Amino acid sequence: MAVRRKILVTGATDGIGLALVRRLASRHDVLATGRRPSGEPEQLLPGGVLYTVADQSEPEVAARSVARALLKNNWSRLDYAILNAGVAYAAGPGQETAAAIRQTLDVNLLTTIALAHTLFPYLEKAGGQLTLIGSVSRKCEPDFASYAASKTAMHEFARALREEWRGRVRVQMLHPGPTMTGMYEKAGFDPGWTRHWFIRTGDMAAMMEAAIRAGGSPKTLSFLQYFSGASVLGRTIR
Numbered sequence: 001m002a003v004r005r006k007i008l009v010t011g012a013t014d015g016i017g018l019a020l021v022r023r024l025a026s027r028h029d030v031l032a033t034g035r036r037p038s039g040e041p042e043q044l045l046p047g048g049v050l051y052t053v054a055d056q057s058e059p060e061v062a063a064r065s066v067a068r069a070l071l072k073n074n075w076s077r078l079d080y081a082i083l084n085a086g087v088a089y090a091a092g093p094g095q096e097t098a099a100a101i102r103q104t105l106d107v108n109l110l111t112t113i114a115l116a117h118t119l120f121p122y123l124e125k126a127g128g129q130l131t132l133i134g135s136v137s138r139k140c141e142p143d144f145a146s147y148a149a150s151k152t153a154m155h156e157f158a159r160a161l162r163e164e165w166r167g168r169v170r171v172q173m174l175h176p177g178p179t180m181t182g183m184y185e186k187a188g189f190d191p192g193w194t195r196h197w198f199i200r201t202g203d204m205a206a207m208m209e210a211a212i213r214a215g216g217s218p219k220t221l222s223f224l225q226y227f228s229g230a231s232v233l234g235r236t237i238r
């Protein structure tokens, strides 16, 4: 009989996170988080999915909100935590505002660290897996320097955590490539004609689920993997 896993997905109100929750919801118990107040997200998310507000602009507050939601729903263990929420702001050299830099680091990096520490006992109890969502942009993304810095720092954090948690909780870093979500528009950036090459959101969510199921870290999920690894798209979390 198929086992229903307990899965946390952050940033589940749009884009890849929402597509991932829609894939997982019928087979697993899902707790979704986002910055949007309760009401609207529940209309977007499949029935049965739990939703809690966890605005990652305030890392400790977000981590406490998630801990409260786990308690409230009597979740004492987590099989998978997928830390997917992310934000980016496009800005030329020297034009990034302090507020945008701080928001990028708070949402992408500091909340990831705060959540990892909060979730450790839940994941350990299940022998579970923490998956962090980075980006291929970490290596070089003109006009997105702070975003790239946040994703590089996440990568190194995951590398250290893999050693710290070895034998207790698996830690995985995934780096998606360009995907057709609203992230660029929200960031104030027009990718122009290149958007035609972006991977569809649902396909990225499928690649992500397959990669999470397979484990291993770090992994890039981009064009090469998409065109060469179509056969793994059907692999699902069990």
Ligand SMILES: NC(=O)c1ccc[n+]([C@@H]2O[C@H](COP(=O)([O-])OP(=O)(O)OC[C@H]3O[C@@H](n4cnc5c(N)ncnc54)[C@H](OP(=O)(O)O)[C@@H]3O)[C@@H](O)[C@H]2O)c1
Binding pocket: 010, 011, 012, 013, 014, 015, 016, 017, 033, 034, 035, 036, 054, 055, 056, 057, 084, 085, 086, 087, 107, 133, 134, 135, 136, 137, 175, 176, 177, 178, 179, 180, 181, 182, 183, 184, 186
């Ligand atoms: N799209 C790409 O090309 C691409 C490429 C590589 C990596 N990624 C990464 O993939 C992940 C998902 O991105 P996406 O493309 O799906 O972007 P998206 O469509 O903008 O979704 C991002 C999610 O994070 C949430 N979020 C943003 N700020 C937040 C905050 N302060 N507190 C809590 N949640 C917040 C968003 O909430 P709202 O719905 O309220 O906006 C949304 O649910 C991100 O980590 C991103 O860096 C994306």
